[in-house]
Amino acid sequence: MSTSNENNATIQTITNSPSFPAGLEGVYACYTTLSEVMGTEGKLIFNGFNAVELAETKTFEEVWFVLREGRLPSCCELSDFRFKIEELGHLTSDEVKLVRKLRGGEPMSAFRSSLSAIANGRNFKSWLKRDQAEISEEIITLCALTPAIMEVLHTGRKPKYKFGNRGYADRYLWGITGERPTEANLRALETYLILTMDHGLNASTFSARVTVSTGADIGAALTAAIGTLSGPLHGGAPGPVLDMFDSIGDCANVDHWVSEKMAAGHLFMGFGHRIYRTDDPRSLTLKRVAERQAGPRIDLAKATEAAILKALAEKQEAKAIAENKPVRTLRVNVEFWTAVVLEHVGIPRTLYSSTFCASRMIGWGEHIREQTSNNKLYRPLSYYTGKKPV
Ligand SMILES: CC(C)(COP(=O)(O)OP(=O)(O)OC[C@H]1O[C@@H](n2cnc3c(N)ncnc32)[C@H](O)[C@@H]1OP(=O)(O)O)[C@@H](O)C(=O)NCCC(=O)NCCS
Structure with missing residues (x-):
């Protein structure tokens, strides 16, 4: 077990450390033309x-x-x-x-x-x-x-x-x-x-x-x-997005499901992005593809998207006011509509x-x-x- 002196020494060290963003957020690490x-x-x-x-x-x-x-x-x-x-x-x-x-x-x-x-x-x-x-x-x-x-x-x-x-x-x-x-x-x-x-x-x-x-x-x-x-934080979200639809079941349950999960501090798969601060152009495009596919899944997806975006926006606004910081906008990411499109074309959930x-x-x-x-x-x-x- 560490003594309080050791803890103080560690705190001292961290206080004097060079600053760098966690997860290298915002750091450039190469040139690319791609x-x-x-x-x-x-x-x-x-x-x-x-x-x-x-x-x-x-x-x-x-x-x-x-x-x-x-x-x-x-x-x-x-x-x-x-x-x-x-x-x-x-x-x-x-x-x-x-x-x-x-x-x-x-x-x-x-x-x-x-x-x-x-x-x-x-x-x-x-x-x-x-x-x-x-x-x-x-x-x-x-x-x-x-x-x-x-x-x-x-x-x-x-x-x-x-x-x-x-x-x-x-x-x-x-x-x-x-x-x-x-x-x-x-x-x-x-x-x-x-x-x-x-x-x-x-x-x-x-x-x-x-x-x-x-x-x-x-x-x-x-x-x-x-x-x-x-890793689920990178490319593993579409499967869990469909699991979420299964757990909601029906459009009528969306609001209740979202408010319960929101209260529990749930991480909604298919939402948020490290770089995009507005709509991810890929999700907008895939949403158009999904709309052409049509069917009950699309209706549930649209209702879920709207309810989660509303709940996340309210939370982020309240947080920004409490901490006196700009609002961190959370939008739907590419994985959400990917799930709907891939399911429709017949790819099994395990292969997303x-x-x-x-x-x-x-x-x-x-x-x-x-x-x-x-x-x-x-x-x-x-x-x-x-x-x-x-
Ligand atoms: C993609 C992701 C990892 C980006 O992470 P990031 O840039 O590090 O953003 P942060 O985790 O710092 O998020 C900022 C705030 O928004 C919240 N947030 C971000 N994404 C969220 C989500 N999907 N559901 C609920 N809250 C979310 C965080 O909890 C955090 O709140 P806090 O400041 O109160 O702790 C993150 O949004 C996430 O885990 N999304 C779900 C997984 C997913 O869809 N992955 C596919 C990415 S294409």
């Missing part, structure tokens, strides 16, 4: 393009190309790129067996282990002192393999041949549901996958950059990112984080590429607040 999150304006930019416009009008491969090249592809470039992704997206029979053995438990953990094992099996090595083109090929290969890995993990079988598939998003959805997706469901999923492809220096992207900055291989960097994304992962793999890959093209080892400082030697 994406800009404009939290106050509620805009998301991918390499100079408005992400919402891309999501509403382009295919997954076109936007992937934009992240890689900074421009839209010509028709020929797009068909070559699509062909390349398709070609690289096949697992060997040994890899199918390997992935099968890793099934079970948390899908994100199984995916993380599968990707790591495949990179190891393909003999991926440190990227240091190697050709950039080779590194780029390794990145694109692991990304292209994602739908096939997820399919084996979900079905336990060798991926089905998908005659006439319409690309990465189609292969993913078809692999998970076992049926050729309708055009509407494919477009809904593709819109989601594009919107979440990249998002500045979020925790998992930071993880990927930190890992690759040590010279670690591409498989290690992507594995680190997947592990980081698996994996689906996010299938999209964010592209952003991580491009951040890794960017980091390797101008690397500096990440090595920040920690401020010691432990006991001093006697």
Whole structure:
């Protein structure tokens, strides 16, 4: 047990410490041309393009190309790129067996282990002192393999041949549901996958950059990112959003449910964001997609969204007055409407984080590429607040 003198010494140390924001909130840690999150304006930019416009009008491969090249592809470039992704997206029979053995438990953990094992099996090595083109090929290969890995993990079988598939998003959805997706469901999923492809220096992207900055291989960097994304505060909210709808049950119960939870200091999944101080453009877009899907789930989602936003606003206003601080606005985040859209297209609840992962793999890959093209080892400082030697 510490004495009061020791406690005083610790307090003294902390008082004199250099100041830095908890969670590195507001700190810049890299330059990037990939994406800009404009939290106050509620805009998301991918390499100079408005992400919402891309999501509403382009295919997954076109936007992937934009992240890689900074421009839209010509028709020929797009068909070559699509062909390349398709070609690289096949697992060997040994890899199918390997992935099968890793099934079970948390899908994100199984995916993380599968990707790591495949990179190891393909003999991926440190990227240091190697050709950039080779590194780029390794990145694109692991990304292209994602739908096939997820399919084996979900079905336990060798991926089905998908005659006439319409690309990465189609292969993913078809692999998970076992049926050729309708055009509407494919477009809904593709819109989601594009919107979440990249998002500045979020925790998992930071993880990927930190890992690759040590010279670690591409498989290690992507594995680190997947592990980081698996936390409920980052990419794990859509499943719990549906659990919330189940627990509410019906539109008539919304107000009572929300006020009870609010009184208990509940953390509402699908609300709040570190950067956005206005509407997240991705959630507005996905809400439009969900509205087109229609049905009772949408009505419940709308009623729940409205009730939680109202309750959070009242709480934040009261807090701001009590503490004489500006109001911290809390809005719905991308995960709320994602839950509704993914449920409608037939993705099981247990695979929502994996689906996010299938999209964010592209952003991580491009951040890794960017980091390797101008690397500096990440090595920040920690401020010691432990006991001093006697
Ligand atoms: C996303 C998130 C981690 C951002 O966290 P952050 O930037 O550190 O924000 P804070 O946790 O400091 O939140 C500020 C205040 O708003 C409250 N708040 C934030 N999100 C909230 C939520 N979803 N429900 C209830 N209150 C919330 C916090 O409790 C805190 O209140 P306090 O100052 O009285 O302690 C946080 O909003 C959250 O946990 N949301 C739920 C999980 C989720 O949807 N994750 C997906 C993110 S895309």
